[in-house]
Amino acid sequence: MKKFALFTIALLTIIMTNYTESHAAGNVKISYEVKFPEAQAHYADIEMNITGLMQNSLDLKMPVWTPGSYLVREFAKNLESFSVEANGKTIPFIKTRKNIWHINTTNLSAIKIRYRMYSFEISVRTAFIDVTHAFLSTSGMFLYPDGMLMHPSTIHIVPYKGWDKVSTSLEMVNNDPFTRTAPNYDILFDSPIEVGNQDVFGFKAAGVDYEVAMYGGGNYDKERLKKDMAHIVELETAVYGENPNKHYTFIVHNYSKGGGGLEHLSSTVLGASRNSYNTETGYQNFLALVSHEHFHLWNVKRLRPVALGPFDYDNENYTTDLWIAEGFTAYYDNIVVQRTKLYSTENYLGVLAADINIVENSQGAKIQPLSQSSYDAWIKAYRPDENSANTTISYYNKGSVAALLLDLEIINDSQSKYCLDDVMKYMYTEYYKLKKRGYTDTEFKQGLEKFAGKNLDSFYQKYINGLDAIDYNKYLGYAGYKLTDDLAASNNPTLGIKTVAAGTNVKVTGVGRGTAGWTDGINVNDEITAIDGQPIADPKNLLGDKKVGDKITVTVTRDGQSLNLPVTLLRNNDFKYKIESIDSPSAAQLAVRKKWLSL
Missing domain, CATH: 1.10.390.10 (Neutral Protease Domain 2)
Known part of the structure; x- marks a missing residue:
């Protein structure tokens, strides 16, 4: 009885605390003003006003990553000159984490925060400002109050001299293009803003x-x-x-x-x-x-892995399904262009073959399973190094290949009744619209099986979670196509290295796993100065008329010292695939082809 009473009191305390915090947050109004007084130096000056506060403290946070780009980018590194003011007086604050500023708001109902953001990284993921325009990647620009992610805010932009346009998906306030509103921070952080004369x-x-x-x-x-x-x-x-x-x-x-x-x-x-x-x-x-x-406005922004929303803006958001979110989208980007009929079927098949070549010529495809590639995006995909090609596989390219195989499997197994489109529409309706949540690995697999009409355990074991060689001709054969290798009969030697020009020499930038360079000790950053004692005559043709099996001496400069490396040349095992029609495809194969390519 006593335990029950204590539990009841504790529970009521939690409920009342949550109610008080929710009630307090409900009265809060948040607005930003963005100015560019030093656009030439790549700065935005941001003033954040928060009114209606009814709490003793407030934490302001800066996201550490931007949705859609799976890397912790530490946007707070670009923030400077943080200050807080209330009632005309400076208010002290404490930075308690790399991206958190703690403010004592006891007896304060309104505060004004000022800070500057340095913005000079050209990419679609990061903010950039100069005198010609400002691109505001909003997750890397705007602080938000902890516990108030669902709160609305307004953004007023004061343009730099001569700028006259704002382009963004955020709604205007009172038909003013320079004043926008976001119903919550998830939408604000998902709505970049372009300002200038675009x-x-x-x-x-x-x-x-x-x-x-x-x-x-x-x-x-x-x-x-x-x-x-x-x-x-x-x-x-x-x-x-x-x-x-x-x-x-x-x-x-x-x-x-x-x-x-x-x-x-x-x-x-x-x-x-x-x-x-x-x-x-x-x-x-x-x-x-x-x-x-x-x-992507469907696949990943709405139809999404369960881990990708609601977002944790402080930490990585892990999923093994980026091969679906990104890889399937990479498959659809080209097949949709194929459906426009702007380009020939042969052109499209060439694009598919290029994806297959990327996958099959990657040594990392033999090391990293596709699902693991998705999970490790945070530490590997966006931080490639000289050895990445030997250890990783892109969930874009191999995910696109997986989508191709599954599309052909579904069309074939359903006698051309269904295709991957049906899976995507079903999953979108079932999870985004009806269940209003993301899908799990198992649930997406079940969606695929629903239209394939069979269990896909073997497919997942081999190609998604495993490292089996892909049987391309099995799947392409459903549509009466085959994969052929233009280099199958070649016997060309290679060092298995990637290089860039370094004056009259060449500098090594990559060494392929299992190649002659790998086996006999050529290193990244080595500068090759001679082959068999002869200076480099043609940086694009280091080996001249050498043959597979030849034993040569590669002279390199490494850390300022000259080394002679004995190397035995090996065959170039790269593939150069193309997709061709088989002779006399059957009626069933032509039916699959018609469904697949919208012929």
């Missing part, structure tokens, strides 16, 4: 208004982009049966050489090469990037 145009597709904000110029054709991007949107919407947005924003950063993208809930940021839009390869690559990041 070229803005739009189109409507799948009932949704789309804005394209082009920074950096380029030889793009707006009318062509509107048409082709709209086509991609319509095709991807057809996979899921609905487009959940009211409006969507593409922020495109055009540089002399650019690439990459980062998905968000109702927007994306793309990196592109400004002068590549008028080449067939460049334009196709851009459309595939558009396709990839836009497909």
